[in-house]
Amino acid sequence: MPMTTAEKLFESIAVLPIMDTHEHVPLRQQNRELPCDVLTEFLSHYFDKDLLSAGMPRNILDHARNPELPIADRFRALSPWWDLCRHTGYGRSLDLSARGVYGIEKITGDTIEELNARFQAGVENPHHYRHVLKDLCHIDRSIVDCPGYRLRADDYDAQLFLLVKRLDPYLSRFGQVNDMVAYTGIEISDFDSFLAAVTRDIQNFRENGYVGFKLGVAYERPLHFARVEKAVARELFSGALKAIQTGQPYQAPLALQDYILHHCLSVISTLDTFIQVHTGYQEGNGNMVAHSDPLLLNNLFLEYPQIQFDLFHIGYPYVAQVGVLAKLFANVSVDFAWANIISPTAAENALCEYLDLVPRNKILAFGGDYLFVDGIYGHQLMARRMVSRALARKVDGGQMDEDEALATAKLLLHDNALNRLGLSL
Ligand SMILES: [Zn+2]
Structure with missing residues (x-):
């Protein structure tokens, strides 16, 4: 049989x-959660949500994630649900990782013990990260949304990773405020000193090698950030100040968050950098999906033309909305992070749609979005297949030839991320 264009x-x-x-x-890799085994890692996010969505009781998941218990028993208990979910994007990604990283054809009750033995050999191998990311995935660099406050260059392998700083802790809860005070040397006594510390902190991260910023608050609030009078925000900050001084848990009112986010963006707009924004579907088993509608961000693109906004997850299910924004604004790009495993079919259709709609230098086709390194393997393979299928549709439709398709693939999978995000390696 002749090869298809996609092949x-x-x-x-x-x-x-x-x-x-x-x-x-x-x-x-030494910082992974220990003790671990292949089930505790593979069920640390994404696929476990499909299992729960399918109706698996929570206690079976807790049992499955206990590395002290025999792995064959744990797998047996959840295998009916695993089989129901095996063909979702998340499920397929794990099977591909088992095959590509460990040489196990498919994750089943018959293979789980051998898979785990090979996984444990990887845990012991100090070069496992490099092996997976460089040898198997051919990844130049991965941009990591890093939860730690500040990292020195020797804290990680700069040949593997670039870092972005999350803005979320500046807006509410203020869980990193003590670090911020320590690193900026600015004591927080009122709203102005808080804003001064935030300014200095953001500048510090950029000066210390962080390549950009990330906003993940669509998990807990709508993405519309109104313009709020400073006097109103200052008044609201009195509650925040009390919480900061006493260390009490605190959730800032939306208007205060709005003001602080605009403050952050006004600082970032002077730093020649980008912000990655979570839009669309939220990981988990329950949330307000409409909070993540990318159209809610519209005013920010108008107000901050100096900032490059990289809209994550193709906004799924708001795929067309993200495409329209990327077409309309020179400072907006569309990013397939996570999207290929949410739905490979939706990702393929989206890429075909975006290639019609958006200049091809503004489409970033891969972000693994995994908590564990093995997952990245399955996802990058799905992304490469997705890009091949979508471009083949363009070739077969007579819209581009194979050389143009391959040149486009290189832009989508590599060059656009460097150019749009202003990265130099
Ligand atoms: Zn993420």
């Missing part, structure tokens, strides 16, 4: 170097 393109696309726009992996 032909995939032969070249399979080995292209990739820029990975988004990960959550611990920066050092």
